Amino acid sequence: MGRTHVSCTINGHEAEFLADAGDSLLNALRDEVSLTGVKEGCGTGDCGACSVLLDDRVTCACLIFAPEAEGTMIMTVEGLADAEHLHPLQQTFLEGSALQCGICTPGFLMAAKALLDKNPNPTETEVRYALAGNLCRCTGYDKIIRSVLDAAAQMNADQMNGASS
Amino acid sequence: MTEDPTTNTGFKWVGTRPIRPDGLDKVTGKARFGADLVLPNMIEAAIARSPHAHARIVSIDTTAAESMPGVQAVITGADFPDLKEAGAKQPDVFQAAKVMARDKVLFEGHPVAAVAAATRQEAQRAVAAIVVEYEVLPHVLTAGAAMADGAPLLHDDLITANVDPAPEASSNVASRALQQRGDLDAGFAAADVVIERNYTTKPVHQGYIEPHAAVADAGQDGRAHLWCSSQGHFDMRSSTANVLAMEPSLINVTPAEIGGGFGGKTTIYLEPIAVLLSRKAGRPVRVVMDRDEVFQATGPTSGSEMRVKIGVTNDGDITAADVFMAFEAGAFPGSPVGAAAMTALACYDIDNFFVEGFDVVVNKPKVAAYRAPGAPIIAFAVEGLIDELARAIDMDPIDLRLKNAAVEGVQAPYGPTHPRIGFVETLEAIRDSDHYRTPVAANQGRGVACGFWFNIGGNSVATVNVHEDGNVSVITGSPDIGGSRASMALFAAEEFGIDVERINPQIADTQTIGHTDVTGGSRVTLATGKVVVEACRELTADMCRRAAKMWDCEVEDVEWVNGHAQHASGTETPLSMAAIAAKAGRTGGPISTTYTENVRGAGAGFSTQLVDVEVDEETGQTKIVRYTTAQDAGKAIHPSYVEGQMQGGVVQGIGWALNEEYIHREDGTLDNPSFLDYRIPVASDLPMIETIVVEVPNPNHPYGVRGVGEVGIVPPMGAIANAIDRATGCRLHDLPMSPVRLLSAINDKNA
Numbered sequence: 001m002g003r004t005h006v007s008c009t010i011n012g013h014e015a016e017f018l019a020d021a022g023d024s025l026l027n028a029l030r031d032e033v034s035l036t037g038v039k040e041g042c043g044t045g046d047c048g049a050c051s052v053l054l055d056d057r058v059t060c061a062c063l064i065f066a067p068e069a070e071g072t073m074i075m076t077v078e079g080l081a082d083a084e085h086l087h088p089l090q091q092t093f094l095e096g097s098a099l100q101c102g103i104c105t106p107g108f109l110m111a112a113k114a115l116l117d118k119n120p121n122p123t124e125t126e127v128r129y130a131l132a133g134n135l136c137r138c139t140g141y142d143k144i145i146r147s148v149l150d151a152a153a154q155m156n157a158d159q160m161n162g163a164s165s
Numbered sequence: 166m167t168e169d170p171t172t173n174t175g176f177k178w179v180g181t182r183p184i185r186p187d188g189l190d191k192v193t194g195k196a197r198f199g200a201d202l203v204l205p206n207m208i209e210a211a212i213a214r215s216p217h218a219h220a221r222i223v224s225i226d227t228t229a230a231e232s233m234p235g236v237q238a239v240i241t242g243a244d245f246p247d248l249k250e251a252g253a254k255q256p257d258v259f260q261a262a263k264v265m266a267r268d269k270v271l272f273e274g275h276p277v278a279a280v281a282a283a284t285r286q287e288a289q290r291a292v293a294a295i296v297v298e299y300e301v302l303p304h305v306l307t308a309g310a311a312m313a314d315g316a317p318l319l320h321d322d323l324i325t326a327n328v329d330p331a332p333e334a335s336s337n338v339a340s341r342a343l344q345q346r347g348d349l350d351a352g353f354a355a356a357d358v359v360i361e362r363n364y365t366t367k368p369v370h371q372g373y374i375e376p377h378a379a380v381a382d383a384g385q386d387g388r389a390h391l392w393c394s395s396q397g398h399f400d401m402r403s404s405t406a407n408v409l410a411m412e413p414s415l416i417n418v419t420p421a422e423i424g425g426g427f428g429g430k431t432t433i434y435l436e437p438i439a440v441l442l443s444r445k446a447g448r449p450v451r452v453v454m455d456r457d458e459v460f461q462a463t464g465p466t467s468g469s470e471m472r473v474k475i476g477v478t479n480d481g482d483i484t485a486a487d488v489f490m491a492f493e494a495g496a497f498p499g500s501p502v503g504a505a506a507m508t509a510l511a512c513y514d515i516d517n518f519f520v521e522g523f524d525v526v527v528n529k530p531k532v533a534a535y536r537a538p539g540a541p542i543i544a545f546a547v548e549g550l551i552d553e554l555a556r557a558i559d560m561d562p563i564d565l566r567l568k569n570a571a572v573e574g575v576q577a578p579y580g581p582t583h584p585r586i587g588f589v590e591t592l593e594a595i596r597d598s599d600h601y602r603t604p605v606a607a608n609q610g611r612g613v614a615c616g617f618w619f620n621i622g623g624n625s626v627a628t629v630n631v632h633e634d635g636n637v638s639v640i641t642g643s644p645d646i647g648g649s650r651a652s653m654a655l656f657a658a659e660e661f662g663i664d665v666e667r668i669n670p671q672i673a674d675t676q677t678i679g680h681t682d683v684t685g686g687s688r689v690t691l692a693t694g695k696v697v698v699e700a701c702r703e704l705t706a707d708m709c710r711r712a713a714k715m716w717d718c719e720v721e722d723v724e725w726v727n728g729h730a731q732h733a734s735g736t737e738t739p740l741s742m743a744a745i746a747a748k749a750g751r752t753g754g755p756i757s758t759t760y761t762e763n764v765r766g767a768g769a770g771f772s773t774q775l776v777d778v779e780v781d782e783e784t785g786q787t788k789i790v791r792y793t794t795a796q797d798a799g800k801a802i803h804p805s806y807v808e809g810q811m812q813g814g815v816v817q818g819i820g821w822a823l824n825e826e827y828i829h830r831e832d833g834t835l836d837n838p839s840f841l842d843y844r845i846p847v848a849s850d851l852p853m854i855e856t857i858v859v860e861v862p863n864p865n866h867p868y869g870v871r872g873v874g875e876v877g878i879v880p881p882m883g884a885i886a887n888a889i890d891r892a893t894g895c896r897l898h899d900l901p902m903s904p905v906r907l908l909s910a911i912n913d914k915n916a
Contacts, residue, residue, distance in 0.1 A: 020286070036201040037194015039424070041374040042456040046840035049374055077194035090192040094184045097805035100647050100813065102191030103198055103375040103424025125849075132849040135840060137372045137425050138647070139809055140816030141848040 004067040010035070011079025019066035026050045028066035029076065037077040037106045041135065048134030051107035052076050058114035060133075077106035080113065088158070089113060089151040096147035100138035108134050112148045120156055124149065178658040179868055182805045183665045185651040187422070199378030199394030199421045200453045207380065208237055210442050210452035211288035212435075213278040213295045214462065215270035218528040218833025219304035219317065222268060222277065226296040230280055233294055235287030238445035241278045242267035245441065246410040253407075255322075259497040261408045263531050264437050270299070271319055271496035272530050273834045274461030281442040281450045304528040304833040308491035309470045311337040311527045319496060319526045339498030342506040342522040344578050352485025352517030356476025358557045361487075363472050364546040366882075366900040367826035368465035368493065371535050372817070372845045375424020376459045381439035382449040388415045389440045394423040396430045396644055397683025402675050408437040416440070419674040420644045427646075427817070428534030429464045431683045460838035464533020465827055466542070467492040467500040473546045477554045481568045483515050490522040490543060495531035500524045501539030504619075507579035508540040508879075509547055511617040512588060512771065513569045518578060528833050534685060536814060537618040537875035541821065541882060545900060548614035548883025553896065562613050562887070563596045566773075571617075577769075587797030587861030587871075588615070588771040594795035594857045595773045601793075609779045609790055610892025616772045616879025620872035621686035622764035625693040626679035629657065629700040631708075631756035635743030636667045639700075642681030643693040644672060647813075647874060648806035652690045653697050655802050656868070660701035663728040663742065679761055687872030690802055691863070692764035698867045700760035708745050711752035715740065766865025770876040772796040774815065778888040785908025787823055787889060789850070794880075795857035799871030804858060811877045812854040818881025820846045826901050 003018040010033060017032035026043070029035045029052070041049035043062045050061040053075040080087045089112050092098070099105045108131060115122060115130040122130065127148045128141070136144060190196040227239045242265045248258045266275045278295050282288035303317040310316060316337055325332050326340035353359055379393040389411075395401045398418035406413040423430060435452045443450040454463070474487040488509050492500035502522035509520050555562040570589050576582045595601055595613065605611040628640040639657050643649060650670040658665035682688065705725040712730030713720040722733045729739035749756050777791040794811050801807040824844045828836040837843045862869025882900060890896045895910040 022286075030201075034203075035194070036197070039198070039375070040200065040453075041376070041424075042840050044456065044839055044841065046456075047374055077192075081193055086192065093192050094188045097182065097185070097648070097803075097809055099188065099191055100806070100809055101373070101375070101423060101425045102187070102196055103373075103422075105191050106194050109192065124853075128848040128851070132847045135372075135374055135845060135847065137374055137427070137817065137845065138813045140812035140814075140854050141846075141851055142812045142854050143805070143809060145848060145853070 006067055006070050008069045008071060009073045011075055021065070021067060023066040024062050025064040025066045025069050026061035029061055035076050035078055039103055039106055041103065048107040048111060049104050051110040051134065053110055053114060056117065058111045077109055080109060087113070088154050089148065092147040092151040092154065096143050096150060098139065098143045098147035104134060104136045108136065108144055116152055116155065121152060176659055177662070178655045178665050179800070179802050180804060181655070182803060183651065185648055186654055186670055187645065187650055196422045198375055198424045202380045202392050202421060202451070204380060204382060204449040207449040207451055208281050208283055208446060209285040209288050210279055210281045210439065210450050211285060211292045212276050212438065212452070213292045213297070214458070215266065215273060215275040215277055217270055217299055217301050218273050219302040220270050220299035221302060222266060222270060223298040223300050225278055227278060229296070230291040230294040233287065233291045235283035236280060236291045237448065238281040238442045239278065239291070240441050240445060245408065251410070257407050260404060263497055264408055264433060272528050274458060274530060276438070276462070279438045279442055281446045305337065306527055306529060306829055306833060307468065307470070308493045308523070308525040308527065311525045312491060312523065319528065323498070323526065337526045339494060339524040339526055342503040344506050344520040345518060346578065347517030349485055349487060349517050349519050353476045355478065355484045357479040358554060359474060359476040360550060360553050360557065361472065361474035362550055362898050364898045366469045366542050366545060368468040368529060369821050369825045370460060370465045370843065371427040371429035373425025373427060373429060376454040376456060377434050377463060378453040379435040379439040380449060380451045381443040383440050383444035389443065391416055391418045391436055391440060392421055393418065393436055394421040394430065396423065396426040396646060396685055398644065399642060399675055399680050400431060400683050401433055401436055404433040405436045405440060408433070409440060417674055417676045420672055423644050423646055425646070427536045428538060428685060431534050431685050432464065434463055456840065457838040460843060461835050462530050464531065464535070466535035466538060467494065467532050469493065469542050471543065471546045473550050475550050475554060477558060479558050481558060481560050481565050483513060483569045485517040486510055486515055488520040488543070491525055492522065493527045493529060493532065494524050495529045496526060497531045498524055498526060500532055501534070505539030505543040508617050509543040510578045512571055512615045514571050514575045515569070520578070536817065536878045540616060540618055540879045541818065544614070544616050544879045545882035545886065548880060549886045549898070552612065552887040552890070563592055566615060567592050583769065585861060585864055586769050586771065587859050590859045590861050591771050591773040591795040591797055594859050595775050595793065598775065598793055598857060600775050600791060600855065605777055609777050610888040610890065611775065611777050612884040612886065612888030612891060613773065613775050614880040614883035614887060616876050618687065618770045618876035618879060620691065620767040620770045621688045622692045622767045623682040623686070623688050624763050625681050625696045626759060626761040627693065627696040627700040628678060628759040629704055629757065631704060631742055631746050633746050635741055635746055636669065637661065639668060639670045639697055640673050640678055641693050641697065642673060642678040643689045644684045646684050647810055648803060649689045649693065651806060652694055652802040656694050656697045657701050660698055660705060661728055661742065662726065687770060687874040688767065691767055691866055691870045691872045694802065694870055695764050695866060696760045696762050699762065700758050703758045703760060704756060707756065707758065708742065711745050711749070712740050714752045715748055768799050768863030768865065768871035770797060770871050770873065772876045772880055774880040774884045776884045776888050778885060778892055780889060780892045780907065782893065782911050785904035785911060787885070787902065787907065789819055789852060791852055793855040793857065794877060795859055796873060796877055797859040797861050797871060798873045799863040799866065800860055800869035801858050802868065802870065807858055807873050808856040810873045811856045814875065814877025815854050815881055816846050816851060818878045819851070819885065821900065822882040822885040822902055824901055824903055
C-alpha cells in the first residue's frame with residue numbers, strides 16, 4: 001500500500017509528510033507532523049476544534065484529505081505566536097479568561113484570526129456568526145466573544161499608533 | 166482560622182483576576198490532553214461495540230482479526246477477571262460489565278471486544294473482522310416502560326433497594342429514594358390553590374469537546390502506568406484496579422489536561438481496556454474514542470418521568486408538595502434520583518412534603534454525573550409549577566419565592582438545618598437588577614427560576630515547597646477542569662503575601678501525592694483550597710520559627726508580613742522567603758510540608774436566574790434575548806472563573822431547555838450520535854450572559870468559599886419554560902422545548 005508524499009508549508013516552514021489516501025489532514029498534522037495543538041473533537045466537521053488556516057481560509061482539518069494539502073500553506077495554533085510575542089488574540093484570550101478546559105481554544109483562535117484578517121473591526125454579531133462553527137462547552141462563549149472584540153480593538157489601535165509614528 | 170471570612174475584605178490577591186497558570190500552554194497548543202500523549206513503541210487500539218440495544222452474546226470469533234496486518238492483541242470479556250464468580254459487590258460487577266460485556270449487551274455501543282494494532286486504521290479494520298453472534302432480546306427505553314409489568318428485564322439479579330419488605334423477584338427498579346415530612350393531606354387541605362402536572366425530560370449528554378482517551382503501559386512486573394484525562398485520577402486508579410482485580414497502588418495514573426468533564430469524566434470506560442491490551446501486547450497502547458462512541462457509550466444524564474403537585478394559599482404560603490420521579494439509569498443502576506429527591510424542594514421552607522424517586526435501568530448507556538446531578542431535572546418541574554402557582558394567585562414569582570425561601574435556621578428537606586446561606590440574596594439581586602427593572606418588550610416573555618446544589622468537601626492533600634529563590638510550588642491531586650490552579654495560586658499568594666506569579670501550582674500523579682477525591686461536587690476551590698491554605702499557614706509558621714533561629718530570638722517576637730518574617734522590635738531587617746530558604750539547611754532542612762484533611766462544612770449553593778425570550782410563532786424557535794444569573798459564591802477567589810462557571814452552566818442549561826436530547830429509533834439505537842444532530846448551543850444562538858456574583862461567606866471555610874461549579878445549570882430549564890409561557894401562553898411540561906414541540910403547542914392553542 002503506497003503512501004503519498006505531501007509537500008506543503010506549515011507555520012511558515014517547508015514541511016513534508018507521508019499519508020494514506022484516506023488520511024485526514026487532521027491525523028497527518030497530529031501524527032506525522034506532531035502538531036497536537038490541532039485537536040479532534042468530532043472528526044466530522046461539526047465542532048471546529050481542528051480549525052486551521054489552509055491558504056488563509058479557516059478550515060476543519062478533519063474534512064480535508066491529507067494529500068489535498070500538497071502545495072498549500074497551512075497555519076496551526078503553533079504558528080500563531082512568534083518566539084517572543086503572543087498574537088494579540090492569544091493575549092486577550094489569556095487576559096479575558098476566554099478559556100476554561102482549553103480543548104477548543106486552538107480552533108477558536110484560528111477561526112478568530114481568519115475573521116480579523118478579513119474584517120478588522122467586527123461587531124459582536126459578526127464575531128458570533130464567524131465563530132458559530134466552533135463549539136465550546138465550558139464558557140458559554142461570553143468571554144470568548146469579548147476577547148475577540150478586545151483583540152480587534154487592540155490591533156486597530158496598534159495599527160493607528162504604527163501609522164502615526 | 167486567623168481571619169473571620171465574614172468580615173475580612175482586605176485581601177491583596179484573593180478576588181483579583183490574574184492570568185491562569187495553565188493559560189499559556191493552552192493558547193499556544195502546547196497543553197497535552199488525553200489523546201496527545203505519544204510513548205515510544207506505542208500502538209493504537211479500537212473497540213468492537215454492540216449494534217443492538219439488548220442481546221445475548223452467543224459467540225465471539227476473533228480468529229480472523231488476530232491474523233490481520235499489524236494486530237498485536239485482541240481481548241474480549243473472557244480476558245477480564247470474572248468479578249461475579251469471585252463474589253465481588255454488585256456495583257463492582259456492574260462497573261466491570263459496563264466496561265466490557267460478558268454474556269449480554271445492554272445498550273448500543275456496549276463494548277464486546279478490543280484490538281491493539283500498529284495503527285488506528287489497522288485496529289479498526291480488525292475490529293470489523295470480529296464476528297459476534299447475537300441473540301437479539303426485547304429492549305426497553307424509558308423508565309415508565311421499564312417499570313411496567315412484563316417489561317423486558319435487563320438483569321436477573323436486581324432487587325429493588327430501600328423497599329420494605331425487599332422484593333423477591335428481580336426487576337428493572339434498582340432502588341427507591343424517599344424524603345418526607347409533616348402531614349401531606351393537612352398541607353393540601355390548607356391550600357387555596359393546588360396544581361398537579363406531569364413532566365418528562367430526555368437524556369442529555371455532558372458534551373465535553375474532548376473525547377475520552379487513555380494510554381496504558383503495563384509491565385511484566387504486574388505494574389501499570391496509565392495516562393488519561395479524567396476528573397479524578399485516584400478514582401480512575403481504584404476503578405481500573407477493581408475491574409482488573411489488581412492492587413490499586415500497582416497502577417500509577419498521571420492526569421492529562423482534561424478537555425471538559427462536567428461530571429462525565431468521573432468514571433472509567435477505556436482505562437482497563439488499555440491496560441489489558443498493553444499487558445497482552447507487551448507495548449504501550451493508546452485508545453481514543455470517536456465522537457459517536459462518546460454519545461453512544463458514555464454517560465448522558467437521565468431521562469425522566471415526573472409528577473409534581475404543590476399547594477399554596479392565596480397569600481403565597483406553600484403548604485404542601487408531593488413529588489414522584491422515575492429516572493432512567495441506563496443499563497446499570499445509578500441515576501441521580503437520590504440527589505434529585507434531596508434537592509427537589511431545597512430552595513423552600515415547606516412543612517409538608519412527600520418526595521419519592523425510582524432508579525430504573527433501561528437499554529441505554531449507563532448515566533454518568535452531569536453538573537449538579539439530578540437537580541436540574543426536578544427543578545425544571547418544580548420551578549415551572551411554582552411559576553404556574555404564582556400566576557394562579559396573581560403574585561410576582563420572585564415575591565412568592567422570597568416568601569417561602571430557605572434561610573438560616575430552616576431545616577433542609579434532606580435533614581440538616583441550614584447554616585448561613587445566600588438564597589434570599591440571589592433573589593434580591595435579581596429583583597434589584599437592571600434586567601428586572603427594565604420592562605419586558607411587548608413581543609417577549611420573561612421567566613425566573615431558582616436552583617439549589619449541596620456542594621461537597623471531601624479528601625484533599627496539598628504539598629507546598631519553598632524553593633531556593635523563595636518561589637513556591639503548590640502540588641495537589643485535583644484535576645483542573647475550570648481554573649482551579651489559578652485559585653490555588655491565589656490562595657498561596659494571599660497566605661504568603663507574595664506575587665501570584667511566584668506560585669507554581671501543579672497536579673501530581675497517584676504515586677506522588679496522597680489520595681484526592683474527584684474534581685466534582687463543586688469541591689475543589691473549597692476543599693483542595695482549604696488544604697492549600699492550611700499547608701501555607703504551616704509554612705509561614707515554620708518560616709517564622711526559622712527566622713527566630715536566625716535572629717536568635719523568641720518565635721513570639723516574629724510575625725509574617727507581606728512575604729517576610731519581621732521582628733516585632735523593628736531592629737532586624739525583615740527576611741524574605743529567599744533569604745530564609747538560603748539558610749534552610751541550618752534551620753531545619755528544606756522548607757516543605759504536606760497537609761491533608763477530609764474537609765467538611767461545604768456551603769450550600771443557590772442561584773436565581775432571569776431570562777427574556779422571543780418566540781417565532783411561525784417556526785416555534787425560541788431566541789434567548791437577555792439572560793442574567795445571580796449566584797452565591799461565598800467568596801469569589803478568581804472572579805472571572807466564577808463568572809465563567811456561572812455562564813457555562815447557564816448555556817448548558819439553555820441547550821438542555823431548547824434543543825438537546827437523545828433521540829432513539831424504535832430498534833433502540835441512537836439516531837443522533839453527532840454534534841450535527843445533537844445540537845449544543847453555538848455562539849450565534851446566544852446573547853452575553855450577565856452575571857451577578859453574590860458573596861455570602863461560608864462560615865466553615867477560611868476564605869468563605871462555597872463552590873460554584875454546578876448550581877448554575879439548575880434553574881435554566883425552568884426559567885426558560887416560564888418565559889416561553891409568558892411569551893406565548895403555552896406552558897410546556899416536556900424537555901426539550903424544541904421548535905417542533907413548541908410549534909405544535911402554539912398550533913394547538915390557536916386551533
